Amino acid sequence: MPDAFGRFYAVLLTEAHEILLTDDDALFAELFPAVSRGAALAFQRLRAEPQKMDPRLAVPAITRPLVELLELSGAALLLTELRGGSDWETVINGWDGLLHGLEDPAATAGIYSVALDAHQPAVLFDRGRMARDSRWRRIAQYLRQQGVATGLSGSGLSRERRAHPSAIVRVMAAGDGLYRLHDLFAVRYLADKLPELELPASARRLQDALEHRKSAAMPRAHPDTDQSSTGMDDEGGERHAHAE
Structure with missing residues (x-):
């Protein structure tokens, strides 16, 4: 049974996800640093505890807070x-602060490599999967409420609803749970910051799906918007403003 700290961290994590769905940027900016610190502390506490369980259970359990932070970031x-x-x-500002001045980036990359591998969909001993x-x-429901079809619902009359300009939205919505949010963050941010990070098979599949969108025709359901809103184009690179 989790102690008081564990229960408090779980509440923080839940609230952060709910705030994302309410589109309250200011409140999320206040809460994300606390969740980041909570996840790091939870990992340190679990790592320091003597583990009497099967290693197949212990590794997913110990690294679960790290993956939860990656999931929230994704x-x-x-x-x-x-x-x-x-x-x-x-999220970028928070992670830049977490990773700044690492004494041993390779060791940190190794920790996150193990964490990601221990939470692949095929892992049977991942108690955090449910x-x-x-x-x-909850996110898929929100996507549908915003007019983005998920899974197989993109056919027929609803096809125009899923034609969002962002490749990330299109791939994640079409997969409807096939691709994981923690893998998305690993592919789009962590792999760049930690070059020695080893992406698991699930993250590589997501990476391939996003790469495939480079050659796919851009859906035009939103004529006023032809680029994603985070400053990344459909190639996954940064967009740069040009003076006219």
Whole structure:
């Protein structure tokens, strides 16, 4: 049973996800640093405890707070791509602070490599999967409310509803849970910051799906918007303003 700190951290994490869905950028900016510190402390506490369980259970359990932080960060990226706002900037600033001045970046990359690998969909001993699936269903419902079809609902009359200009939104919505938010953050941010990070198979599949969108024709359901809202184009690179 979790102690008082564990319960408090769980409440913070839940509230952060809910705030993302209310589109309250200012409140998310206040809460994200607390969730980041809570996840780091939870990982340190679990790592320091003697582990008497099977290693197949211990590794997912110990690294769960790290993956939960990656998941929250991926959710912020997805929803910023969907509607704009400053949530992704909040996440970038927070992670830049966490990773700045690392004494051993390779060791940190190794920790996150293990964490990501321990939470692939095929892992049978991941007790956090049900909670992550539940959070994804909330996001998928929100996507549909915003006019983005998910999964197989993109056919027929609803096809125009899923033609969002962001490749990230299109891929994540079409997958409807096939691709994971923590993998999205690893692919779009963490792999650049930690070059020695080893992406698991699930993240590489997501990376391939996003790369495939480079050669796909851009849907034109939103004629006034032809680029994603985070400053990334459909190639995954930064856009730069040009003086006319």
